[in-house]
Amino acid sequence: MKKSKVVSLTEAMQEVHNGDCIVLGGVVEDRRPMGAAYELIRQGKKNLILLGECSLAEDVLVGAGCVVAYRGTYSAIGAFGISPSTKRFIEAGKIVVDDIGHTDVCLGAMAAMAGSPFIATRTTFGTDVLNPAYDNVAKIRNLARNPKTLPAKKYVLMEDPFYGTGTVQLHPAMRIDVHIIHVQYVGEEGTVRIDGSLVFDHFAAHAAKKVIITAEQVVPEEYLRRDPNRNQIPCTSVDMVVELPWGAHPGQLLNFYDMDIPFLTEYVGKARTEEGFREWADSWVFGVKNHLEYMDKLGASRLEKIRALPPFGYRPRMRGGSK
Amino acid sequence: MMSEKFLKAGDFTAAEAMIIYGSRMLAPFNGKVGIIGIGAPLLATQLAKLLHCPDMKMIVETGQADANPQEVPISIMDSRLTYGSSWQMGDPEGLFPLMRGEIDFGFIGGAQIDKYGNLNSTFIGTDYNKPHKRLAGTAGAVDIGGYAKATIITMAHQKRRILEKVDYLTTPGWMVKKWPEGTMVRREEIGLPGGPIAFISSMGIMKFDDQTKIMYVDQYFPGVDPKAIKENTGFDIDISRAREADPIEREEIRVLREIADPLNIYRTR
Numbered sequence: 306m307k308k309s310k311v312v313s314l315t316e317a318m319q320e321v322h323n324g325d326c327i328v329l330g331g332v333v334e335d336r337r338p339m340g341a342a343y344e345l346i347r348q349g350k351k352n353l354i355l356l357g358e359c360s361l362a363e364d365v366l367v368g369a370g371c372v373v374a375y376r377g378t379y380s381a382i383g384a385f386g387i388s389p390s391t392k393r394f395i396e397a398g399k400i401v402v403d404d405i406g407h408t409d410v411c412l413g414a415m416a417a418m419a420g421s422p423f424i425a426t427r428t429t430f431g432t433d434v435l436n437p438a439y440d441n442v443a444k445i446r447n448l449a450r451n452p453k454t455l456p457a458k459k460y461v462l463m464e465d466p467f468y469g470t471g472t473v474q475l476h477p478a479m480r481i482d483v484h485i486i487h488v489q490y491v492g493e494e495g496t497v498r499i500d501g502s503l504v505f506d507h508f509a510a511h512a513a514k515k516v517i518i519t520a521e522q523v524v525p526e527e528y529l530r531r532d533p534n535r536n537q538i539p540c541t542s543v544d545m546v547v548e549l550p551w552g553a554h555p556g557q558l559l560n561f562y563d564m565d566i567p568f569l570t571e572y573v574g575k576a577r578t579e580e581g582f583r584e585w586a587d588s589w590v591f592g593v594k595n596h597l598e599y600m601d602k603l604g605a606s607r608l609e610k611i612r613a614l615p616p617f618g619y620r621p622r623m624r625g626g627s628k
Numbered sequence: 629m630m631s632e633k634f635l636k637a638g639d640f641t642a643a644e645a646m647i648i649y650g651s652r653m654l655a656p657f658n659g660k661v662g663i664i665g666i667g668a669p670l671l672a673t674q675l676a677k678l679l680h681c682p683d684m685k686m687i688v689e690t691g692q693a694d695a696n697p698q699e700v701p702i703s704i705m706d707s708r709l710t711y712g713s714s715w716q717m718g719d720p721e722g723l724f725p726l727m728r729g730e731i732d733f734g735f736i737g738g739a740q741i742d743k744y745g746n747l748n749s750t751f752i753g754t755d756y757n758k759p760h761k762r763l764a765g766t767a768g769a770v771d772i773g774g775y776a777k778a779t780i781i782t783m784a785h786q787k788r789r790i791l792e793k794v795d796y797l798t799t800p801g802w803m804v805k806k807w808p809e810g811t812m813v814r815r816e817e818i819g820l821p822g823g824p825i826a827f828i829s830s831m832g833i834m835k836f837d838d839q840t841k842i843m844y845v846d847q848y849f850p851g852v853d854p855k856a857i858k859e860n861t862g863f864d865i866d867i868s869r870a871r872e873a874d875p876i877e878r879e880e881i882r883v884l885r886e887i888a889d890p891l892n893i894y895r896t897r
Contacts, residue, residue: 332690332719335705359765381764383666383703391762395751398758404750406770407689408727411720426727429770430818431804433797439756462808471819502690502705503718559707619707622699622891 307526309493310546314596317517317545318344321483324373324450326354328479328513329362330486330506333383334556334564336499337362338487340549340596341519345371347590354449356479357410357505361556361569364388367400368582369590374401374445376455378410385569389576401448403441403459406434411505413479417512423456425465425473435460435474454480484513486538487553489560491518492526495543498536500618501559510538519549521561551600551608563611563620634875637851642830643784643896645849648880649873650735650782650828651676654684660732661685663722663772666704668782668894669735672828674700675888679880687725689768691717700889704767723768726775729821734776736769737783740794743843743863745781745801745824745836747773748794756796766798773799777822785829791862802841814841831857833873834865842866847873 318341321327331337342362345353346369353372355363358379366372368390380395380402381387394400405413406429416424429435437459446455456477465473486506490498497518499506510516516538523546529536555565555572575581593599600608613619640648650672654662658681664673674697677684685694690705693715701708710716725731738747749769753760773779779799783789797805801824806813815823823841827834832848844866848854854867889896 332705333703335690335703335707377765379765379767380762381767383706387762387764395762396759402757402762404765406766407719407768408723408771411718411723415720427819428727428774429766430774431797431800431806431815431820432766432770432774433750433805434766434770435807436805436810437808439796441757501707501710502692502716504690504705505719507718508720557703557705557707559710563707564703613707617698617707617711619699619711622893 307494310495310543311493311523312545312547314340314344314519314547314549317547318348320515320517320545321345321350322450323351324354324448325482326356326449326454326480328357328481328484328509330484330504331362331553331556332358332360332502332504334361334385334569336487336501336504336558337553337556338485338519339554339556340552340599341485341487341517342366343590343596343599346586352448354445356481359388359391361388364390364576367391367394368576369586372400373448376403376405376442376445378405378407382569382573385573389573390582393577393579401441401444403445404434404439405429409476410479411508412476414505414508414512416478417480418508421478423475423477426476427473428476430474451482454482479512481509481513483515483517484509485517485519486510487519487549487558489521489558490524490529491520491546492524492529492540493546494526495540495546496526496529496536497538497543498529503537507537510542516543517545517547518543519547519552521550521552521558523548549596552596554603557619559618560613562608562613565607565611633877635878635881640876640881641897644881644884645876646782646784646828646830647672647675647884647896648876649833649849650780651679653780653826653828654735655680657681657684657733659683661687661730662733662735663687663689663726663731663768663776665736665768665772666701667737669737671700671889671894671896672782673735675884678883678887687722687731689722690719691722700893702893723771726771729775731776733778733780734772735780735782736772736799738769738781738799739763740789740791741781741783741827742791742794742801744803744841745827745843746794746797746804747781747799747801748796749798750796752795754795769799773801773824774820775822779822779824781824781827783829785831785857785860787860787862802836831860832870845870847871849873850875
């Protein structure tokens with residue numbers, strides 16, 4: 306019997322240290338490691354540096370005071386508006402921000418995945434992303450537990466020496482301390498099968514020093530190994546595995562559940578104020594001891610309403626889905 | 629008597645007009661490949677595929693190739709985008725075709741637009757570190773506006789959003805910043821292809837002058853006074869070339885209301 310990587314959520318989140326640079330998998334409110342984010346809040350993490358985006362899963366961490374800086378491409382929650390806690394904290398100057406492009410995030414993860422310190426590209430030319438006045442990379446680097454995780458500068462311009470195509474940007478690799486990804490299926494040894502968009506998790510998993518998978522279902526490795534082409538992250542890149550059903554609630558998880566629109570609407574409404582956020586967190590994060598209690602509090606009928614239907618993988622709105 | 633085929637002003641909302649005229653802009657892109665932003669662009673694209681360009685291929689930046697959602701999605705990685713697409717990978721596979729020069733057009737929104745079609749979706753105010761209003765950030769807009777072979781922009785027409793100059797240049801229009809100095813240059817000078825070909829607002833269709841690249845009113849929607857467009861624009865926009873847009877057809881509003889968004893998820897009515 307090979308060694309199992311399955312641990313409890315509590316143990317897994319203890320691997321995240323104050324001041325770490327972290328990436329949370331998925332995007333917006335889709336396939337987000339929400340159960341893991343709630344546990345990070347319960348464990349009282351501080352000074353986290355968020356890379357990639359600052360959407361739903363990150364916003365709860367910001368609201369709970371776990372975050373010191375954010376470097377990435379997106380600080381909204383789709384149709385639910387600008388990430389409410391993030392907006393509040395940035396407008397008060399309470400977290401340091403450094404905006405980069407969406408392709409930059411992918412390229413940064415790709416460079417780190419390839420073991421390269423940087424990559425040449427023409428992304429964000431012509432825009433204020435390259436404005437030196439808005440370059441906060443050095444400031445964020447000083448806040449990191451391990452400053453070498455972050456680059457010394459935002460970019461360098463140079464002429465293409467190979468094909469003579471003009472000016473290019475040397476863009477630094479996106480190094481990551483911990484990458485936490487929620488997925489549909491994982492084996493006990495860490496083989497991952499994702500349904501739906503991979504976002505850039507299939508790159509970032511190789512760019513991170515530590516990879517923690519939370520999954521709807523921990524299944525036998527043998528089952529996933531019958532068809533390895535259908536797996537996107539290998540066991541060799543995964544450090545810990547946690548079984549966490551409904552772990553992406555209130556967001557969507559293709560083939561498992563749709564978004565819980567009333568829950569999301571309530572969250573973005575409350576998180577607009579410090580008091581509202583505290584009330585929400587007291588109820589949904591601190592008001593439950595663990596993820597099982599969170600599920601009990603949600604209740605079976607609420608979850609049944611958002612259960613996905615085959616073949617679509619979501620809950621069609623005409624068939625009871627939330628609107 | 630008004631023909632049954634066309635609607636009068638008052639038979640549709642400004643938001644519906646924006647979606648319908650936006651969808652008409654896609655008619656020339658049948659058989660082409662576009663990257664579409666979530667929100668008004670996505671709904672207009674859904675309508676366009678039903679009415680004008682059934683063979684237009686939509687790529688989404690979270691890695692769906694030729695996405696064919698059966699219900700209108702509300703999120704960039706909405707599960708509704710996956711079912712029925714040709715390929716489902718991730719963000720790199722969704723975005724890299726832009727950098728390879730393979731995307732015929734992009735269709736996006738924003739929070740602010742300036743007279744050169746530059747967009748801001750990052751922050752409002754003067755202090756980046758303590759902004760008056762923090763917005764969504766670059767998302768895909770910076771990449772789409774930079775590297776699609778043409779860009780179409782859509783957003784509601786409000787004076788505070790259509791400006792001489794944006795607070796932060798997130799998405800390149802026609803006059804952009806050349807770094808490290810930040811001097812304003814024509815986009816082709818720094819090797820950017822494409823550029824915004826039209827801005828569809830809730831009042832009309834704006835285009836960009838061939839020579840100066842400055843925005844002007846090309847068409848105003850039925851029931852809209854071009855002077856009202858001028859009053860609701862934050863710079864002195866040229867309305868001398870404006871004509872009334874072709875009327876909205878009954879069939880367009882029917883398909884929008886009954887097929888594209890039957891549950892009014894996008895709150896256009």
